[in-house]
Amino acid sequence: MSIKINGEQYTTFRDYINDETRISPAEKAQIEFETELIGKIIEARELKGLSQRDLAEISGVKQPAIARLESMRSTPQIDTLCKLLSPLGYKLSIVPTEE
Secondary structure (H helix, E strand, O other), X not given: OOEEEOOEEEOOHHHHHOOOOOOOHHHHHHHHXXXXXXXXXXXXXXXXXXXXXXXXXXXXOOHHHHHHHHOOOOOOOHHHHXXXXXXXXXXXXXXXXXX
8 A cells, every 4th residue: 555645656654754855854853743742642632531522621622623633634733732731631841852
């Protein structure tokens, strides 16, 4: 199975983001960050036993917005992240990168 992105065939999405002729290191880092962040939000929601609808009710973020975020069709604003993370028992922080 392969995927087609911008007219090019790739075996996996990972192949696409590793294609340095198509995507810059900065773009790759952003994609990886967003993927990891969204994955952690989904994981935290599921560990709490919450549906998207449940999280919407306790966070004030509408369920369709949560669905778009979780499917990576939209990039969340910082205030939206804070609204979602707080009832899940998390907060945003900035930490130094490991060198």
